[in-house]
Amino acid sequence: xxxxxxxxxxxxxxxxxxxxxxxxxxxxxxxxxxxxxxxxxxxxxxxxxxxxxxxxxxxxxxxxxxxxxxxxxxxxxxxxxxxxxxxxxxxxxxxxxxxxxxxxxxxxxxxxxxxxxxxxxxxxxxxxxxxxxxxxxxxxxxxxxxxxxxxxxxxxxxxxxxxxxxxxxxxxxxxxxxxxxxxxxxxxxxxxxxxxxxxxxxxxxxxxxxxxxxxxxxxxxxxxxxxxxxxxxxxxxxxxxxxxxxxxxxxxxxxxxxxxxxxxxxxxxxxxxxxxxxxxxxxxxxxxxxxxxxxxxxxxxxxxxxxxxxxxxxxxxxxxxxxxxxxxxxxxxxxxxxxxxxxxxxxxxxxxxxxxxxxxxxxxxxxxxxxxxxxxxxxxxxxxxxxxxxxxxxxxxxxxxxxxxxxxxxxxxxxxxxxxxxxxxxxxxxxxxxxxxxx
Numbered sequence: 001x002x003x004x005x006x007x008x009x010x011x012x013x014x015x016x017x018x019x020x021x022x023x024x025x026x027x028x029x030x031x032x033x034x035x036x037x038x039x040x041x042x043x044x045x046x047x048x049x050x051x052x053x054x055x056x057x058x059x060x061x062x063x064x065x066x067x068x069x070x071x072x073x074x075x076x077x078x079x080x081x082x083x084x085x086x087x088x089x090x091x092x093x094x095x096x097x098x099x100x101x102x103x104x105x106x107x108x109x110x111x112x113x114x115x116x117x118x119x120x121x122x123x124x125x126x127x128x129x130x131x132x133x134x135x136x137x138x139x140x141x142x143x144x145x146x147x148x149x150x151x152x153x154x155x156x157x158x159x160x161x162x163x164x165x166x167x168x169x170x171x172x173x174x175x176x177x178x179x180x181x182x183x184x185x186x187x188x189x190x191x192x193x194x195x196x197x198x199x200x201x202x203x204x205x206x207x208x209x210x211x212x213x214x215x216x217x218x219x220x221x222x223x224x225x226x227x228x229x230x231x232x233x234x235x236x237x238x239x240x241x242x243x244x245x246x247x248x249x250x251x252x253x254x255x256x257x258x259x260x261x262x263x264x265x266x267x268x269x270x271x272x273x274x275x276x277x278x279x280x281x282x283x284x285x286x287x288x289x290x291x292x293x294x295x296x297x298x299x300x301x302x303x304x305x306x307x308x309x310x311x312x313x314x315x316x317x318x319x320x321x322x323x324x325x326x327x328x329x330x331x332x333x334x335x336x337x338x339x340x341x342x343x344x345x346x347x348x349x350x351x352x353x354x355x356x357x358x359x360x361x362x363x364x365x366x367x368x369x370x371x372x373x374x375x376x377x378x379x380x381x382x383x384x385x386x387x388x389x390x391x392x393x394x395x396x397x398x399x400x401x402x403x404x405x406x407x408x409x410x411x412x413x414x415x416x417x418x419x420x421x422x423x424x425x426x427x428x429x430x431x432x433x434x435x436x437x438x439x
Contacts, residue, residue: 001023003025045062046086049079062090087182094134095131098132098171102119110270136185207339218233219390219394235333237278238337239333239341239355259274280383287396
């Protein structure tokens, strides 16, 4: 049964408590219907044109007042093109749309914390202050150029301006895909319309000729303060990102399998990643763990804060602000490793897998064949190269033996000995529970 009412928000709220009220219409507006959902007082607005039901939007996101105000334009649009979308936006300005998208991103568990923080900052500090009051219907090249693009490029790098512009494009596209706006106002607007300058990759600020001096610096630092030196060394040895490295835990490392496991939550690509550990790095890890225990720390974090928890993003950045003194950054270590692999003739695909760049599905399937051994061979070649530049002085391994103790690196046969935790795997149930199958 369809009830005839006078549409208003007050009337809808009053009828929400009446279970017999399901579908309603207003005789003043032929073809316009409101239907309650099971989650009263929520409901949906529809407009019937030529016997076709066109969904307008949801209530209370879209009030009765907003629907009635948009109805003349909506009839005209559907009259000209019956296949045109009938959605009416609950938002009048770009700022309202952007706030919705910022909230949506903040609750997306598939995005990294760093990605969420960067996007939230760009929306709150740049997009909303500059174009938040712009009506959705008034988004044009000229308005965006005057209020957003041209002022931004005066202060920020073109790469960062493109990131901000990209967020605007994605937010509008997502809103249109979900039917929250009748059309995408950013269709036909491209970043290249505002700037023709090509954005080149940032040049590397660390080069191969600087490796010897860098390792000498890290050698001195390791003797006095092992943690910052170890953070830089792990990145240099493996080409890992700063976020992936600072989150490393001892339970992610297996000396018996000689593998460093990076779980999904630690990687930028949101896929698990594994890196072979060479003898040099295994020896270095044993030395570093001993230094941690000597300072009365026996927790699971490779890199910790003063409170014993994992190192924060700000603390890790501060490490490289001190090491690089503004000349180079943590990302330059990653570039240095990747360039070094290329100079040593390491296969491009193996290099991309080591660096953990996003791969297509077919390439990911290839990982499960012979790639792990090729990754190990590549890192062994790289670390042997670093040994010739001074790395051997830091880890202390020579001819397969630890120079400090004279003991071989290999675990005792059949025992599964873990020199980091000083226990035989299987004997210490507490240690086994914490480390799982990785130790």
